[in-house]
Amino acid sequence: MRVKLKLIILLLSFIVSIHAAGVLAKEAEPLAADPEMEKRVNAITAELRCLVCQNQTIADSHAALAVDLKNQVRQMVGSGKTQDQIVDYMVKRYGDFVRYRPPVKPTTYLLWAGPFILLVVGVVLLISNLRKRKQIIVDAPLSADENDRLQSLLGADATVAGKNSGGEVKPS
Amino acid sequence: MSRNLRFLIPLVIFFVVAGFLYKGLSLNPREVPSPFINKPAPDFALQKLDNMSEQFSNKDMLGKVWLLNVWASWCVACRQEHPLLVQMARRGEVPIYGLNYKDAPSQAKQWLKQHGNPYELSAVDYQGNVGIDYGVYGVPETFVIDKRGIIRHKVIGPITPGILNECVMPLVKMLEQEDPQVTPVEYKGVEGCA
Numbered sequence: 001m002r003v004k005l006k007l008i009i010l011l012l013s014f015i016v017s018i019h020a021a022g023v024l025a026k027e028a029e030p031l032a033a034d035p036e037m038e039k040r041v042n043a044i045t046a047e048l049r050c051l052v053c054q055n056q057t058i059a060d061s062h063a064a065l066a067v068d069l070k071n072q073v074r075q076m077v078g079s080g081k082t083q084d085q086i087v088d089y090m091v092k093r094y095g096d097f098v099r100y101r102p103p104v105k106p107t108t109y110l111l112w113a114g115p116f117i118l119l120v121v122g123v124v125l126l127i128s129n130l131r132k133r134k135q136i137i138v139d140a141p142l143s144a145d146e147n148d149r150l151q152s153l154l155g156a157d158a159t160v161a162g163k164n165s166g167g168e169v170k171p172s
Numbered sequence: 173m174s175r176n177l178r179f180l181i182p183l184v185i186f187f188v189v190a191g192f193l194y195k196g197l198s199l200n201p202r203e204v205p206s207p208f209i210n211k212p213a214p215d216f217a218l219q220k221l222d223n224m225s226e227q228f229s230n231k232d233m234l235g236k237v238w239l240l241n242v243w244a245s246w247c248v249a250c251r252q253e254h255p256l257l258v259q260m261a262r263r264g265e266v267p268i269y270g271l272n273y274k275d276a277p278s279q280a281k282q283w284l285k286q287h288g289n290p291y292e293l294s295a296v297d298y299q300g301n302v303g304i305d306y307g308v309y310g311v312p313e314t315f316v317i318d319k320r321g322i323i324r325h326k327v328i329g330p331i332t333p334g335i336l337n338e339c340v341m342p343l344v345k346m347l348e349q350e351d352p353q354v355t356p357v358e359y360k361g362v363e364g365c366a
Contacts, residue, residue, distance in 0.1 A: 054201060064274070069304070093207070093208075093304060093306070093307035094307050095206065097204045
């Protein structure tokens with residue numbers, strides 16, 4: 001009986017999952033006839049910023065200009081342009097701002113190198129601080145009095161510990 | 173730094189960060205620096221709005237300083253700057269040409285009839301391809317083009333009296349003094365356009 005029930009549940013979930021996969025596949029159906037090309041178009045437009053809604057890529061955006069630009073990219077991919085050529089085409093018209101990945105050039109050196117510079121500065125500061133601390137901490141041998149006190153304290157502790165041995169330590 | 177002044181370090185850092193924030197927050201993210209400044213205006217040849225059998229090309233304007241104003245009847249901000257354009261046209265200080273961007277010609281004509289027509293003529297960019305070539309992303313946009321056919325400035329969004337008096341008109345006056353034959357070319361700007 002239980003085995004039968006398990007089997008039915010398994011079968012049901014299998015059917016449901018197949019159905020779900022079918023629905024998903026339908027949603028992801030590409031616009032162009034050639035899915036391979038559409039994949040390239042999507043990859044390229046996902047790197048480009050939509051200038052109308054600036055926090056979206058052209059691939060994501062439904063603004064009229066983004067749709068136009070997507071068509072433009074589709075055309076260019078169709079005519080065999082490479083990704084670099086297409087990105088150049090966009091940069092020529094809208095500036096570096098359209099690229100989500102800023103190019104490495106003199107005005108962006110600081111942007112690219114900044115995190116690493118900060119990291120180096122941090123490490124240098126850390127090392128110099130550690131060294132300074134080492135110098136500040138001077139070995140100070142205990143005086144005879146202090147030594148006696150230490151011994152007596154440790155001795156007392158040792159006896160207490162001895163008395164308690166075997167028993168449970170009370171949580172303080 | 174002396175030990176006594178070390179407590180000032182966080183204060184200084186605060187003011188530096190606050191300064192950057194102040195500057196950053198007062199910038200307009202819509203104003204993306206145009207890559208066309210001091211570059212030749214992209215070539216186009218489009219039908220004229222009022223006479224579809226004729227074409228208008230940017231090359232027709234070589235030797236003149238002119239404004240190319242991108243507009244559309246569906247564009248709300250265009251309505252805002254329109255009275256100013258009409259005034260400018262009446263004064264006749266600089267020829268204004270329209271690029272009717274992604275608009276139905278019948279509606280565009282109706283719009284001009286209703287609000288006045290400041291344009292010497294409007295070119296019909298029904299598909300928006302010329303708009304893409306000019307990097308248009310927010311209508312209205314206005315390009316200031318010099319005698320050599322070089323774009324010298326671009327106003328993004330509606331022209332205001334302030335922009336007109338401090339940037340556009342001084343720039344136009346300066347450009348009109350330029351001799352297009354002189355080489356090497358030196359692209360001077362106007363303070364108000366910075």
